[in-house]
Amino acid sequence: MQSETPTIPSFMEWKEVTSLVGSIRTRSLVARPRTIEQCREVLAYCRQVGITICARGAGRGYGDLALNDGHALLDMSAMNRIIEFDEEAGQITVESGMRLIDIYQAVHHDLLTLPASPTESHSSVAGAICANVNGKDAWHHGSFARQIVRLTLLLANGETLTIDRSHELFRAVVGGIGLLGIILDATLQLKPIPSPFVEINRLPAPNVDALLETMAQVEKSHDAAVVWVDAYARGRKTGRSVIHAAKWIEHHASESDRRQILEAGYERLEKHRQFGLALHEKFGPILSLILYAQRPVMNLFNRLYYLGCRLALLTGYSSNTELFLRFGFEASFTVPPAHLVCGPRGYTVQLTFPRSSAREAIVELLGICRSSPCPPVTTILRAHKADECLISFSEDGYSLNFEFHPKTQHETTSRQAVDRLIDATVRRGGKIHLAKDQVLTSEQFYRVYPRYQELLAIKRRLDPDGLFTSDLARRVGIDTVLNKQLPE
């Protein structure tokens, strides 16, 4: 008797899917399930026809961690409901496709916030869990891992498992880039705040020593911070930067007033996005042309920005009060126009380094950037705290996030500079954030994350046929099918 070809579920179709900035193009069999049963249907179908699955949240990672060329993508964005909100305990249980900005919309007026939220507020809860993301408050609240009370995982065999913080799998699933199963829902611990407003202080630092001294103070006095670094400054000015530090403040308003204020805040963010898009539509080619002369343009822009912030400090205009929404997330509303202007060749690299050798690391990494034919367009520094997940980017130290937009003729030399950045980071005991990566080789990955073997051992137990994978997992060699030689 002839075996029947399995029928493709009606809600699955082949589609082109690109990375966020469009530099990677793939074709996948995409499903957008609305129920657990539909997730199980996809699992069963893919197992039968022998293709792999990559879960996808909002697709807001920079590289290929939520892509699966030639295989299936399980787009979880339609599973985005609030299951339960326990206001007293400050805990919210949501389906895994819910976006972080939607959680803010649901709870922020109740004077609650979700720590460790990344700048990309459109990230989904599961995406934040799997990449164990961090926020501008990372040195206080750690990575996203610390906010998770429990989660539900759908395993390759179709069974579900509840994993709380004490479960042996917690540290493997969190930060585990979706390799162990499909996260269906999660309960998150929210944090009380005095109001939705923060006081922002912009603190210019003329060099790396001033930067680290100011950060040491800010880490005691403020709740969140992000540092703009001038990667073009050299000599005694190396590490010239402006620290944007925020602390929650009291602001008396009734709940209905707060709702109105926040509603206006969300509208403002959306207008900001529309403005960026309109600007791009009108002046896109001119902006791209200006950016083509990257080195002199960015050098000039950085000098002016630093001087502007110094002037603001001298004239008493370096502080203001604004909604946390703006401080925390406005940049994520700027991203689409920014990438339209910069073009699809760009990529981001975020590297950590330990606190103990922070000065030397910053000087070395910025030196490597300056030697590149196309230094980074933006350079951002953040403070972090240690994290115990198997594949964990955070540590007790700082990170530098570089955004590169190399010209075609400089792609190879620019990539060589990035390799030198990675080597320097690994030599210093640092890590590379997988959520932003599209360049790591397997050899580099094994050096950065030696505990990948523990993750693979667990994966072999839970997903022996390697059903769950991604383009990133294949690229960096963290795939049970590719790693059959590893000891049991």
Ligand SMILES: Cc1cc2nc3c(=O)[nH]c(=O)nc-3n(C[C@H](O)[C@H](O)[C@H](O)COP(=O)(O)OP(=O)(O)OC[C@H]3O[C@@H](n4cnc5c(N)ncnc54)[C@H](O)[C@@H]3O)c2cc1C
């Ligand atoms: C402008 C910008 C700013 C950013 N800022 C920060 C920042 O401040 N800090 C930071 O840490 N990161 C930051 N990021 C990175 C971003 O927050 C992370 O990549 C995050 O993981 C994206 O979430 P997502 O829902 O889009 O996940 P996706 O990109 O869709 O997926 C991420 C990973 O999660 C897995 N996954 C998704 N859903 C599921 C599921 N239901 N079950 C199992 N696995 C799943 C995917 O397979 C993949 O491995 C930024 C990105 C951008 C574009």
